[in-house]
Amino acid sequence: MKRPSRPTRRATTALVAIALAVGLVSLTTTQETPRATAAAAGTTAPGAGAFTDMTVVGDSITALYNDRPGDARQGWWSIVGRHLGVPVERYAQSGSGYLKVGSRCTGDTFGDRPGALASHPDLLVIEGGRNDWSYCRDGLPAVAPDAMVEEAVTGYLDAVRDAVPATTRVIVLGPPWGPEAHEHAARVTAIVRAQAEAHGFEFVDMTDVLDASTVYDGTHPDRDGSRRIAQRLIAHLEGARA
Template sequence: MGFAVLTIASTLAALVTSAGAAAPAASPTSAAATPTSTPSAEPGTMLVVGDSYSSYYGNRHSRYPGWWALLGAELGLEPRLEAAAGTGFLARADSCASTRFRARLDTVRATDPEILMIEGGRNDWRRCTADGRVVESTRTEIEQATDAFFAELAGLWDELNRPRADVYVLSPWGTTKARKGRIIRPIVREAAQRHGFSWVETRPLSLEQAPDGIHPNNEGSRFLHEQVLQNSDLSQRFQRA
């Protein structure tokens, strides 16, 4: 009788031990170790406000890719273009029907880009009068228009809670109106820097790079894109493609 009780007790103990070993409780450590997948982030936006140095050209797959398209691909950013030929901080094109850069600030606000490129100044040697005539600009008029634009942009950019250094400013030039360039480009540079934006120095395009003395060919667009990379911190900030 005693032997039978002992045998049953031993058997029950073995079953309990066996069941406990076969089904261990899950620990927080083992649950946390389960791998999870994270969706890839969308590329940031690079908005370009500019003139014909930007508007005459297409994306990097087109026949004539723009400097901005090459730059966006290099930095892994999605470029968006807000540019019109003949326009600038003061200029409104030959027809006087286009808008100055200030009119495009609503697009800046709506887009809220990661990077903002301001390309211009080449056309600001001229302006439109109230009756629609094109006349030569004075230095004071260029200074006032340029500073007014950057002052308004600074306020908008602060509202978006973005660092002002994320605005990059360049003023490309060709071989024509070189004397105007020596006046206008420093005005643009000083106004941009005064408001805390990043100035990007670019060398004037040669006739091989801009056969009409103004607009870059493919070689010129590549040159401008390389100048922006060399003379800014963008290549350090963004992963190259």
């Protein structure tokens, strides 16, 4: 239906209330105008209106980074959000995953963050699996068998499918895996990929996006590593080959 050229006072009031409610939901957002911040990040914003917001569920590869363009610790999610010109809300914790609770076997898993799904974002990106080669047993990490990893990934993606509206674009990233504990990369990635596809979600492979030259400690991306993660996701969103 064509929008009236002069909305009623009641309609205008309702729109303002909705805008305020959306503003209150965001926990971590970009702070500048979309096109200015995209330029500062060295990217070009696509056509306006593709998305209005972005939510990320993740581990330390998301949690440890900031939203300062050009900073050595600018997050991949910040680069993507500024490229798209949308605010980004994060639900991320170091050491966590679909199966694994946070660092030192404390904290939570992805499934323990219902707020991420309740926010009903336009774009939901799930970055995880890197820690799910292990689980906590008696307060210590132990190698997780494939069946345990698959059950955890399946359970979380079931919850996502049940909670978010059909209009939400859900993208599951393959675990961005540096050299540390790389012997588990292929098996965990295969499980995450299979379950993402089985649930009808988009999967973006991050195999080889990180290597010894793009991490600072064997696991976590440096500035170039975060940029490479962002570029691969942006290429997927724009239908190009990474």
